[in-house]
Amino acid sequence: MTDAAILSVPQAESLFRRNLRDFRRNRLAMASLIVILVFVVMAVAAPLIAPQDPNETDLLRRLQPPGWAPGGDWAYALGCDGLGRDILSRIIYGARISIFIGLAVIFLATGVGILAGLAAGYFRGWVDVVISRVVDILLGFPYLIFAIGLMAMMGPGLMNIVLALAYKEWVIPCRVVRGETLAVRELEYVEAARALGAGPRHIMWREILPNILSPVIVISTIRMANVIILEASLSFLGLGVQPPTASWGSMVSDGRAFILEAWWVSTFPGIAILLLVLAINVASQGLRDAFDPRFSE
Amino acid sequence: MSVLLEVTNLRTEFATRAGLVRAVDGVSLRVARGECLGVVGESGSGKSVTFSSVMGLVRSPGRVAAGTIHFDGRDLRGLAPEEMRAIRGRDIAMTMQDALTALNPALTVGEQMAEVMIAHDDTLPSARGARRSAIRDRSVEMLGLVGIPAPETRLRQYPHEFSGGMRQRIMIAIALTCRPQLLIADEPTTALDVTIQAQVLELISDIRARLGMSVVLITHDLGVVAEHCDRVMVMYAGQVVEEGPTDQVIGAPRHPYTRGLLASIPRPALRGQPIRPIVGQVPDLVGLPPQCRFHSRCPLARQGCLVQVPMLPAGPGRQARCLRLEETS
């Protein structure tokens, strides 16, 4: 008998790579990823791409229609708003705000959520009671009203928006992490690590966290779409970034007054929000399908 | 004894990412009326898939690709799905290894038994009251038959209110409700403790004798087969490798795999003697060449074994899939 048979190996592919391959097979998700990438590139390279200065007002071009419509000018492809600013350029610059706030809130919230969730799920007892009660209370507030209240207290500003949204957003990853931690901590490999002499820090970071990261990443992506909508809502209500900085939400809001005579002012930023949110949602579905074993065959 | 179930050259395939898996490859078997056939094999041997195929329960990505299945003179593979449904549960019943997941947690035991009867029993009275009391009487009788105390009250309980051994009994009771001619018990005692296992196995043997039905006992435990089966069929990597009367196969195994399996069982009587396990592991079923599947682990393997091996006679009523039978007699 040779060793070759003893050592024959079922599959030589890491779990992560298999997940990634699953994701790549999903065409819709890949298309969404491309849409997201386009937006990211737009945000990063805004000064290079934008045809006009987004904040330059020109009353002569007030409510100028899009390039293809009568009276339009292709240099201002998507038309101009009530102050004669180029809508396309403002959408390109607005992507910066949406994506920055989306990422910042999600990173902050996920970081805090992981710490709190791990602590609650691993130590249980009073730590869990305290954290879970705080989570329950925060969940009791309607999200938008809570954020509006905070913005009203802190005043507008980019960092304040991030804080106002992250204040409550962390409970989502926290609950996911806590639940997964409770399940994983009972598994034998965690017990094995304890039997080998490992302490809480090693167990939380090295044994538990890597095994619960997939659902956290998936939920965070889904939530990012939500955060972008919330930011747009805050800006729409005038509580977001301050003018003249371009933000999709405030652009939609600005266009309200002219919705009958100049539909393009509200519509194009609205489409931008829709596209980005839709793309993130579809991509996160794909992520979930690929990384969550419950959804793959 | 007349033949109740006859399967010839059954082949069941599963399309997987890695390729086509022949989970069952050329299995032929017979079950006589009133007989208990033991089917032994390790995981991946195809023992459960063989009988899922008989029951018509193989689902995509799997399919029965070839072979014939005759039950009580009828060709099961030629039946329409609804005809097959009528046979399942009425003429052939199957119990699953895990009684907890095989029973519906949302229905009482009585409701689950009634469902089977309503689906299959044409002899039930049509008047509502009479029908209900007939169903109840039969359910009480079946639960009593499998040794469940106070069957009238137990009928109104849900599966989670029973212990593991009791749930296995209930599943057997449900399987027996329509007095099937053949009971396929898939690892009926694997999830149970020894003392409970003994109760359940004795129950199956007892009911078999009383109702005169045939039983197929799928198990990985040769001890269970030795005590309860008339004939035994040993499977390895999707094929039958040895088949014959239990006493003879276990007393004097002819196939090297059966011999290895028997030698692998630790026994208190062998204390202090080295155990001689079969080396290596079951081959990957994807893309297996048509040659003896055991040769990579076989102590008797030669160059000449790398050919397709048919079942060869190995004594009266016995067969084995091995070219070295003269060395094992």
Next chain:
Amino acid sequence: MSLLEVTGLSKHYAGRPSLVQRVTRDPGQVVRAVNGVSLAVERGEVLGLIGESGCGKSTLGRAILRLHEPSAGRVTFDGTEVTALAPPALKAMRRRMQIIFQDPYASLNPRRTVAEIVGLPLALHGIASGEEAREITARVLERVGLKAGQLDRYPHQFSGGQRQRIGIARALVSNPEFIVCDEPVSALDVSIQAQIIALLLELKRDLGLTYLFISHDISVIGYLSDRVAVMYLGEIVETGPVAAVLDNPRHPYTQSLLSAVPEIGARRDRKARVRLQGDLPSPLNPPKGCKFHTRCPLATGICRSAAPQTRDLGGAHSAACHRLDEGLSLLEGGR
């Protein structure tokens, strides 16, 4: 002196008390998973611990290692009282006392490589690091029948039997003296099971290990143990040298357990059988008196009222039963 001595060890799990119970100071329901167990394991021997599911045998193994903190009792290992150790000393003790788990899938972290899994004790105890740790890990892997070239693979790339070998390697890498084997072969196929049993015995002989071997399988226990302890509902009912307990079981539970095992070469009609009625009682609400009396065919009045004391039967064989003196044997009656 024995390598491991366990005295009066208990592990009770309290259900979460309700508000009313908290106010009234009612302790609520308590599961006595392990109840006052005493046993000793000599250096170099295999003590087989046998019992059905729910009898508390796994909890006992984990309480001995303090993976589950015992509720009462004492564990002494090589003269050191394990139950009195502070965390740093306990951590050091873990090098010497190890465990192998039942489930080869749940017991290996799927996100870590074999090198990380097996090498973990080396890093945790500062035994070795870097290249040296890799070398030691590779050596241990080869010792359990795997290849050094498989160090960077992940658990899912191995079969069940191979994974169990990885678990064994992990337990061995810190050079322990004592290993709790918690049903290490129960999840494996017969032919693989035999490979692992052979490996465990070989390792024991070559490395001078001592095992507490937990199993529900009497054949396995009977094959590889030197002494046997039989557990029922959190208590040890019979203990003794393997030959004495298996050939001459004295406790009615042991007798029925042995007769229930299906045996090759003995057909049902030729074998004496003791059939236990009913199921294991709930440990939440264990019977009074002798815990076995609800299923015992020999039970009398005293069995229902008083718990039996463990009685020495000579030759290191002992059992806890009221009716030992009367010479009653279920097996003899059946023969």
